[in-house]
Amino acid sequence: MKIILAMVESVDGKTTHGDDSRVFRWTSKEDQEHFKRLVNQAKLIVMGSKTYEAAKKMLQHQPGKLRVVFTHNPEKYADQAIPGQLEFTNETPQVLVDRLTQQGYDELLLASGAQVNGLFFDAGLVDEIFLTIEPKLLGIGNPMAIQKNIINLTLLNVEKLNERGTLLLHYTVNKS
Ligand SMILES: NC(=O)c1ccc[n+]([C@@H]2O[C@H](COP(=O)([O-])OP(=O)(O)OC[C@H]3O[C@@H](n4cnc5c(N)ncnc54)[C@H](OP(=O)(O)O)[C@@H]3O)[C@@H](O)[C@H]2O)c1
Structure with missing residues (x-):
């Protein structure tokens, strides 16, 4: 991968800019x-939950594009998950990458904090x-x-x- x-x-x-998560402002x-x-x-984008919270209003989910969000509490986000498009995980990066490689993904865009x-x-x-x-x-x-x-x-x-x-x-x- x-x-x-x-x-x-x-x-x-x-x-x-300090605590302001709105990067598009500058x-x-x-x-x-x-x-x-x-x-x-x-086709595969990974971010942390803070970046997800900052960006979620702008995200356009669609089949064929999977976003994975790191959080210690995936259950907290269970109602926001979309199978194959939006996942929440507490796997280690290596375990996640191995799993997604097995699923056929060969490139990952890390767009995180x-x-x-x-x-x-x-x-x-x-x-x-x-x-x-x-x-x-x-x-x-x-x-x-x-x-x-x-x-x-x-x-x-x-x-x-x-x-x-x-x-x-x-x-x-x-x-x-
Ligand atoms: N300038 C840029 O290009 C750019 C790019 C991306 C983001 N940002 C900005 O960066 C800021 C966020 O950065 P950040 O470093 O604070 O946050 P982050 O990396 O986006 O997310 C941190 C969160 O990731 C989860 N996490 C951390 N370690 C984990 C682990 N071992 N296992 C599972 N989950 C884990 C935790 O979520 P829980 O709290 O849910 O457990 C933690 O609060 C935002 O303001 C965003 O706008 C800037």
Whole structure:
């Protein structure tokens, strides 16, 4: 399973403005279009429950696209689950990835917050990162991931998305 993490952050490395979960308030139209393209292409998208809560009004569920939400309490969300389209899980990332690989999925878009991203890095599961850097300083906010170890990356590509200098960086994760 190829696992691709997508994130947007400020120049000072924040992925949220403090506790405000509304990332679209400070991200560029060009990044929003890039993220929408990734989501449209993805058949499998994983997020944590906080990201799900922040995004759920915007999510369009459809057959052939599975979203999996990490939560310690899947039963709390039982009435929101849609078989084959929206699942809630407390599996480990490795157990989830093994199960979904068996079901035929070969690519996963990780569109989560720092906690769940950290779990995937700790399990050595992330293969690539699309990181958008918006030319802003947010001052306070969450990091990309709260993982235990240093993760080494190799830059594959840089693209300037607009005149103000929003940058889209594409990295591969070094696994050694
Ligand atoms: N800038 C960006 O590109 C970007 C991208 C995505 C999200 N965000 C923002 O990031 C924020 C959320 O980030 P976050 O790190 O606070 O949250 P998160 O990673 O989205 O979700 C955290 C939740 O995941 C669940 N979780 C954590 N560890 C788990 C485990 N071992 N097993 C099962 N479930 C587990 C818990 O849910 P329960 O509490 O339900 O148990 C926890 O509260 C939001 O504001 C969102 O808007 C920004």
